[in-house]
Amino acid sequence: MFDFLDSGQYDLLGAFWVTAQLxxxxxxxxxxxxxxxxxxxxxxxxxMRAFGTTYVNLVRNTPxxxxxxxxxxxxxxxxxxTLGGKDFExxxxxxxxxxLSAYTGTFVCEALRSGINTVPAGQAEAARALGMNFTxxxxxxxxxxxxxxAITPLANVLIALTKNTTVAAAISxxxxxxxxxxxxxxxxxxxxxxxxxxxxxxILLTLPTGLVLGWAAKxxxxxx
Amino acid sequence: xxxxxxxxxxxxxxxxxxxxVVLSGVNKHFGALHVLQDIxxxxxxxEVVVVxxxxxxxxxxxxxxxxxxxxxxxxxxxxxxxxxPAEGRELARLRSDVGMVFQSFNLFAHKTVLENVMLGQIKxxxxxxxxxxxxxxxxxERVGVAAQADKYPAQLxxxxxxxxxxxxxxxxxxxxxxxxxxxSALDPEMINEVLEVMQQxxxxxxxxxxxxxxxxxxxxxxxxxxxxxxxxxxEQATPEEFFNNPRSDRAKDFLSKILHH
Numbered sequence: 001m002f003d004f005l006d007s008g009q010y011d012l013l014g015a016f017w018v019t020a021q022l023x024x025x026x027x028x029x030x031x032x033x034x035x036x037x038x039x040x041x042x043x044x045x046x047x048m049r050a051f052g053t054t055y056v057n058l059v060r061n062t063p064x065x066x067x068x069x070x071x072x073x074x075x076x077x078x079x080x081x082t083l084g085g086k087d088f089e090x091x092x093x094x095x096x097x098x099x100l101s102a103y104t105g106t107f108v109c110e111a112l113r114s115g116i117n118t119v120p121a122g123q124a125e126a127a128r129a130l131g132m133n134f135t136x137x138x139x140x141x142x143x144x145x146x147x148x149x150a151i152t153p154l155a156n157v158l159i160a161l162t163k164n165t166t167v168a169a170a171i172s173x174x175x176x177x178x179x180x181x182x183x184x185x186x187x188x189x190x191x192x193x194x195x196x197x198x199x200x201x202x203i204l205l206t207l208p209t210g211l212v213l214g215w216a217a218k219x220x221x222x223x224x
Numbered sequence: 225x226x227x228x229x230x231x232x233x234x235x236x237x238x239x240x241x242x243x244x245v246v247l248s249g250v251n252k253h254f255g256a257l258h259v260l261q262d263i264x265x266x267x268x269x270x271e272v273v274v275v276x277x278x279x280x281x282x283x284x285x286x287x288x289x290x291x292x293x294x295x296x297x298x299x300x301x302x303x304x305x306x307x308x309p310a311e312g313r314e315l316a317r318l319r320s321d322v323g324m325v326f327q328s329f330n331l332f333a334h335k336t337v338l339e340n341v342m343l344g345q346i347k348x349x350x351x352x353x354x355x356x357x358x359x360x361x362x363x364x365e366r367v368g369v370a371a372q373a374d375k376y377p378a379q380l381x382x383x384x385x386x387x388x389x390x391x392x393x394x395x396x397x398x399x400x401x402x403x404x405x406x407x408s409a410l411d412p413e414m415i416n417e418v419l420e421v422m423q424q425x426x427x428x429x430x431x432x433x434x435x436x437x438x439x440x441x442x443x444x445x446x447x448x449x450x451x452x453x454x455x456x457x458x459e460q461a462t463p464e465e466f467f468n469n470p471r472s473d474r475a476k477d478f479l480s481k482i483l484h485h
Contacts, residue, residue, distance in 0.1 A: 131320025
């Protein structure tokens, strides 16, 4: 049933490795961008708040496929933004990370905002009463507690992100779904096996994520 | 009735240059509620002022306006001769000189007791870590919770948490300490351990504004009692005068309710 894998024609591990890399880099990107977004959304500056709110509501309600295709067609093909990628695949890979981070950042932002809501107002008051400025209150007192409270929703976001990397196939990043498309065409007699392999591959990537972060959420919970 | 354990020159009126906190014509509304009405209050350096009054009289709000945790609608507040600045770097600097102790302790839940007392010193004052830790340990020793230094706030009793909160405020070397009902959230058997630390501070000459329901503390530690009702300061007097001879009906009524049962 799985004989077609022996041909050496398909680099399954390589494709999943690209998927894992896409997920990892986009996770880092969206964590950084999401944190910046949430800082804007809770900041005392009205312009920042307005930008954060508008961005989040615009981007999270746009289909990911649209975001990713826009990265390719608008950034690469119209504006020649290649992020230093040399060939078609590399440019696709880098633009996919940009698009995934821009999109997933909005969900990270909202997960963190729910985390911030678990931090009692008195924590920020005590920090302000000590003479801390907004940035210090946020980075020293609010965000460390918000992150710990938001681990479970952040795990959800990370799992969704890992699976969303498949959309990058649309702009030729050589990840798992891209290989799957190729295998579906070539191995039409083994469709169930092909789908099974990829479904299993993604479970291998995301199941441990959920388990580890679930454990971390309990371990790191702030006791009150 | 216990005598006044601490009495600091309330016979000679504090001179103008010794005024540390001055509120004049302060007004504040919460929506339709006029929570502070024409408040004039002067607190001298080294003075211990206890603010008492029924719930909803505005005494907590008054306390919180002094470091601008609550903004005011009208009037002026000056601390050490400087008017309270608007939100920003200046205000942060001023707040670092005004210690605040909350009813609900508000210790940073994700940091150990020691880190709680070090954080302000390091981030706001820019003190070196070793120096901040030494000072934190000394202060924790002073409030009697040195043994708990490496625990997290949730592992401590309420009384211990509040004493850590006092140490945290003292670590900034404040000019004045504000206490917003510091013992109201405590189990009865823990109230005294906190009041003792406050008594000790008063004896050492700290300027203190204390909003409380602890009449025993008011009698023994206060230089002056300020009685508030319905957003106004109704009466101010020395503790003996206030408790033995309240002048206003509102104060007589309040005292009769809390002292005789």
